[in-house]
Amino acid sequence: MTTPESVIRDYWAKSPEPRSDAQKAALIEEIRALLKQEDAAIVAHYYTDPEIQALADETGGCVSDSLEMARFGRDHDASTLLVAGVRFMGETAKILSPEKRILMPTLEATCSLDLGCPAEEFSAFCDQHPDRTVVVYANTSAAVKARADWVITSSIALDVVRYLHERGEKLIWAPDKHLGSYIQNETGADMILWDSACIVxxxxxxxxxxxxxxxxxxxxxxxxxxxxxxxxxxxxxxxxxxxxxxxxxxxxxxxxxxxxxxxxxxxxxxxxxxxxxxxxxxxxxxATCRSCAHCPWMGMNQLENIRDVLKNGDQEILVDEGVRRKAVQSLGRMLNFNKPVTAA
Incomplete structure (x- = not known):
């Protein structure tokens, strides 16, 4: 049986050998040339390896949280985005930029929060509470985003939930129970929490x-x-x-x-x-050492597979158009949200 743990184990069993400084320099130069050739920009998360973050910075790409990754990818004029992160980040880029080619170093890099919120189960859960506004964290699949009214990231979660609470809305929150609990305690909002957590x-x-x-x-x-x-x-x-x-x-x-x-x-x-x-x-x-303060799926992003995917174009993110059209609405609310100004 294939499990998330077995995917990680198998991936690292075939990971590249350590490189010399000269090999690393040659690899980076090869990637730079491929980025130009493919009209591509690297969009990397803060949790990827420092050498990937440095390369993104040095080549005019982006290193940021998932909210700014989404904005950068949407607004950049590159025809190809190489998303160094986990799968939901690549899906978000495709939802917002359907005309662009979205590549990832590996499609096996996922997220425990995404895995812990299966779309069919979550949709059935939402159907049980039709009077509630559905707010989901960015760390979810395209299908879950399509079921939601709002997508949020941790950088704007408090502001969005406070805004909805002040409007008198009752919420379903998914998937991270700890983030949901924190927001609930801070805002006093009426929230039903999905039960999932980040393994890190x-x-x-x-x-x-x-x-x-x-x-x-x-x-x-x-x-x-x-x-x-x-x-x-x-x-x-x-x-x-x-x-x-x-x-x-x-x-x-x-x-x-x-x-x-x-x-x-x-x-x-x-x-x-x-x-x-x-x-x-x-x-x-x-501790199980599933994480030890580093996401094992983020660790799957490496210079070698960045080079390989730019060469081969075989790790492309695709999103069903019907799902995309629904998900872009909830993501649009996130990107267009302005913190309400409260009079002093």
């Missing part, structure tokens, strides 16, 4: 953060809201990837304990040079 953030534990704070009493704790409530409660700053990077830059603390995927350190260190960044520990002796 779900592994963080308050005991590990408290132990690190004892060793580094002057450290600030930065937490992504996909983490359990007990970890969020210890945070000095709770926010999306882009918000945590901004906090690392702006906080006066010289030491930061960070509870999110450790690949964020590449951009965080650029914004906060000289600060000590410490990974929040995952579940300690009881």
């Amino acid at each position: 953030h779900d592994e963080f534990r308050s005991k590990g953060v408290e132990d690190l704070k004892a060793v580094h009493p002057g450290a600030a704790v930065l937490v992504h809201p996909e983490s359990p409530d007990s970890v969020v409660a210890l945070a000095d700053v709770v926010g999306s990837t882009s918000q945590l990077i901004a906090a690392a830059r702006d906080l006066p603390n010289d030491t930061l304990i960070v509870a999110t995927d450790k690949a964020i350190f590449y951009k965080m260190q650029q914004e906060a040079p000289g600060k000590l960044l410490i990974e929040a520990p995952t579940a300690g002796n009881g």
Whole structure:
């Protein structure tokens, strides 16, 4: 039986051998030439390998959270987008830019939140609550987005839910239960939560953060809201990837304990040079090490398969047109949302 874990295991069993500096330089130059040849731009997430983030930056691409990835891909004039991330990000790019060719280094890179919210089951769940507005996180399939009224990312989730709550709307929220719980606590909104979690953030534990704070009493704790409530409660700053990077830059603390995927350190260190960044520990002796603070599917993005897909064009994202037309409406609400201005 094929399982997500077996896909990851099989992928890494055939991963490339370590490269020399000369081999890496030659590989990067080859990719640069292919990007020009294919009229392509790299759109990469903060959780991909630092060398991929650097390449995206250096070639005029984008390194950002999923909201800005969506905007960049939609607005860029390249005819091909190479999305370095996980599958739902490629699907989002295709939904917003159906005329563009959307490639991914591997179509096997998925997301535990996407896997944990099957479209048919979720649609049936929504049918049981027809009076509720359906709000789904970007970490979902195109089919789930098509069933939703709103798609949101963690960077605008609080603002959107607060807006809907003030309008008197009752919500269905999917798929991340921790993010949903955080938003519910912050806004007081009436929300029914789907039961799923991110395998990276779900592994963080308050005991590990408290132990690190004892060793580094002057450290600030930065937490992504996909983490359990007990970890969020210890945070000095709770926010999306882009918000945590901004906090690392702006906080006066010289030491930061960070509870999110450790690949964020590449951009965080650029914004906060000289600060000590410490990974929040995952579940300690009881951890499964499915993640150990790094998404195994994000790790499937490598320079070698970026080169290969640009050469072969064989890892293309396609979305059914009927699904796309429905999903573009909920994604459009996300991209067009402006935070309401409240009078002082």
